[in-house]
Amino acid sequence: MSRSLQFFTPSRAPYFTLHKLPTTSYTRFPVINFPSKKHYITITKSLSSDLDAASSQVLDSGNGQTGVSGVLSADNVVAVQSNAQSESGAAAGIEVDAVTEAELKENGFRSTRRTKLICTIGPATCGFEQLEALAVGGMNVARINMCHGTREWHQMVIERVRRLNEEKGFAVAIMMDTEGSEIHMGDLGGAASVKAEDGEIWTFSVRAFGTPRPERTINVNYDGFAEDVKVGDELLVDGGMVRFEVIEKIGPDVKCRCTDPGLLLPRANLTFWRDGSLVRERNAMLPTISSKDWLDIDFGISEGVDFIAISFVKSAEVIKHLKSYIAARSRGSDIAVIAKIESIDSLKNLEEIIQASDGAMVARGDLGAQIPLEQVPSAQQKIVQLCRQLNKPVIVASQLLESMIEYPTPTRAEVADVSEAVRQRADALMLSGESAMGQYPDKALAVLRSVSVRIEKWWREEKRHEAMVLPDVGTSFADSISEEICNSAAKMANNLEVDALFVYTKTGHMASLLSRCRPDCPIFAFTTTTSVRRRLNLQWGLIPFRLGFSDDMESNLNKTFSLLKARGMIKSGDLVIAVSDMLQSIQVMNVP
Ligand SMILES: Nc1ncnc2c1ncn2[C@@H]1O[C@H](COP(=O)(O)OP(=O)(O)O)[C@@H](O)[C@H]1O
Ligand SMILES: C=C(OP(=O)(O)O)C(=O)O
Ligand SMILES: [K+]
Ligand SMILES: [Mg+2]
Structure with missing residues (x-):
């Protein structure tokens, strides 16, 4: 019989500790000649019986000291780390992933990263090796955005993350993010993007266009679109990445002139503005959770995702409703519900929404399309503070490292933005396009990681023993x-x-x-x-x-x-x- 066990040799610590039981002494054996940090070694039959002897000795000790196994070969010392993925001791030991373990061993407690990192998974990162690279790079949560991709695709990603956790001892959580029913464009008939040039006339329509899609036409998902807009309104794609002016309405078709050129991306969000403010007509009555969202939620429950993030939350009621739905559907397992703060209504009802949720996301992408951009930073600060007061985890999301979709280095302004979120002590930072479809997902994650660690350390030194003025949250x-x-x-x-x-x-x-x-610790x-x-x-x-x-x-x-x-x-x-x-x-x- 031969078995493979993954093990890890700390690069700075020259010893691996073998825990000898039943005595409480520890013997340190030198670790020899391992060229890199991570190895798979095959335990041969003779070694394997030694392993069994060592681990059974540990398992039988009866005083709760379990889970360590070591193998001593005839002439060399071979150290084998027992963890979640090894066969021996998995049930009775302690589970932590190799990356955390290495961080603790190599850097000591103090310098471990405190800010958590979320990566949106997309075409650039859905392969098993790519997911593993993200986990190794510090991804704590993998986010799947139900706006994009098929259910089969999402299922495949979930299955891969699960496998990664099982095989490598990670605890990467899965967050499913709903599409929501705000107004957005159709999928551009398969094109990755289309360019809108200055002065061009485009037709936005609730009509579904066949393939090939007629030139300069865009399908809109919201039936009331043509009735709600008025000639003279400004139409913003993705919060202003491209702008149009409404020039004519012909039945279901709305003719618009492009005033700010740019790239239209599939299913991009649409808002329309009149006299400098966001128009909220009947679209304000759209349900927060659409019928497609409910199907996605059922899918998430059956897959046992860890978090469901709800887009465009308007009130606490929808969160309460969803939480009771989940409680009834998923007996035992509890899925945490994260409220995405990305609309005017969610800001109005902020406290009761956060109170009803298990956490919140500052979804700056859409938030910046619904309130003037210059109001986003103060909204972020307020949401982060409120979440901490109410003891709910909070995520800062969108455009943290937007330029890294295309370039390997972030802008100084992006680094400053990430730093500010870390300094505000948000629980987590999130990558969107940077990890979903960018060219440098691992590099972007590395930037979040290094900036987090640096700013956390700096802030600990600056603000030692910060006065804790936290209101009571206990209800009993x-x-x-x-x-x-x-x-x-x-x-x-x-x-x-x-x-x-x-x-x-x-x-x-x-x-x-x-x-x-x-x-501090x-x-x-x-x-x-x-x-x-x-x-x-x-x-x-x-x-x-x-x-x-x-x-x-x-x-x-x-x-x-x-x-x-x-x-x-x-x-x-x-x-x-x-x-x-x-x-x-x-x-x-x-x-x-
Ligand atoms: N599952 C997916 N399949 C294909 N592309 C995706 C997927 N998830 C994300 N993307 C791409 O990554 C971009 C950024 O992701 P995200 O911020 O989550 O979405 P959005 O831009 O719709 O708010 C998307 O615009 C899309 O181009
Ligand atoms: C995170 C956000 O939501 P989504 O990417 O689903 O639009 C956002 O709007 O910032
Ligand atoms: K979404
Ligand atoms: Mg959004």
Whole structure:
């Protein structure tokens, strides 16, 4: 029998720790001659029996210290890291991906990235290797946009991300983003784009055109379009990337003259403006969730996606309705609902929408088409702050690195924009076209990563011990206790300069309360299910691990210490503060 086990050798640490049980001593063996970080090695039959002996020894120890396996060959030392994907110890060990592990080992706790990264998956990134490259590059959440692609295509992407998680130990979550029923153009009969030139006359119509599409015609998805617009209105494509002026209405056809030339992209969003403000006629009555969206939502539920982002949310009611629909349809699994703030109505009803949701997205693309561009930055700041106050994760999205769709380096202005979102301490940043169809998806992700780490560090130094003025969010006495514990633990962690906060949480709630405090040290969040682990991957500062644990905190801590020590992720003497939602206490201790 031969088996392949993936293992990882820390490039700076010359040793791999083999945890020898039942004694509590640790033996360090040198790791020899591995040219690169990542290897697959085949365990031969004789080695394999050694492995079995080593791992069964660990598994049988009975004191919860499980999941580490090592192999000693006759003349050399071969170290094998046991993790989610190895056969031995998977059930009883601890699950974390190799990238997080490497970051912790190589850079230490303090310099791990706290801001989470979301990549929209599209033609440029849907291959398995491309998805893996994004995961290795730090993608925490993969977003699929139901505006584009077929259901089969989305299913394929979901299946690949799942496989990546299973085979490589990642916890990449999946976010499905609905199309929504705002006004948009048709799909241009298969063309990737068409150019509209200055002064050209184009026809926008609710008529469906056959193929080939007649020149300079655009199908519009909204039946009331021709009735709602007036001659003299300004028609904006994608919030102003191309502009037209309405010059004539003939039945279902609206003739427009191009005033700002540019590229029309398939299914681009359309808004019309009169006297400097957005026109909201009957289109304001369009349902937030269209009949196609409901089918997509059913698809998302059956696929077990982790997040559903709802486009063009207008009120809290639609979120409540969707949440009860999901609760009824997906027994047990809970899919988090993210409200996209991208319309005037969503700004008006902001607080109640965020309160009803499990998180929010500052969807600056469409938001910038509905309010004047210069109002977007202050709206962003307000949404980010409100989300943190209400303890909801918040995503800053769209055009963060737009120029990187075509160029390998971002503009200075883009870097400043990313920095500002990080400085505002948003939970997550999102790539759209940069990762979906751009030429440099990995480079764009690398820019988000390096800017995040740099600005986080700078901000920690600048704003040490920032006053935490967070309003109470608990609705029950038990919740209030959890909240006080987390606030105090985070404050203690800053004052005592601890290395890490540990939180043992079944639902993830305690972890989110700690994340909300934005402490200086990283938060190791231990949770029992892979779905909660994936969901926590959206939240600021959380390093989610899957770990089986009990109500006995003493044994949980011992188990965690030995597992993490064995993998070189913590060491004796590290200072840790631990909280849990089973035991309402704060423990401060040095790793034994
Ligand atoms: N599933 C997909 N299939 C094809 N193209 C896609 C897909 N997802 C995204 N794209 C491309 O990436 C661009 C940026 O993605 P995104 O910002 O999510 O959409 P939109 O531009 O419609 O708001 C889209 O305009 C589209 O060209
Ligand atoms: C994220 C956004 O939504 P979408 O890409 O679906 O238009 C946006 O409008 O900024
Ligand atoms: K969408
Ligand atoms: Mg949008």
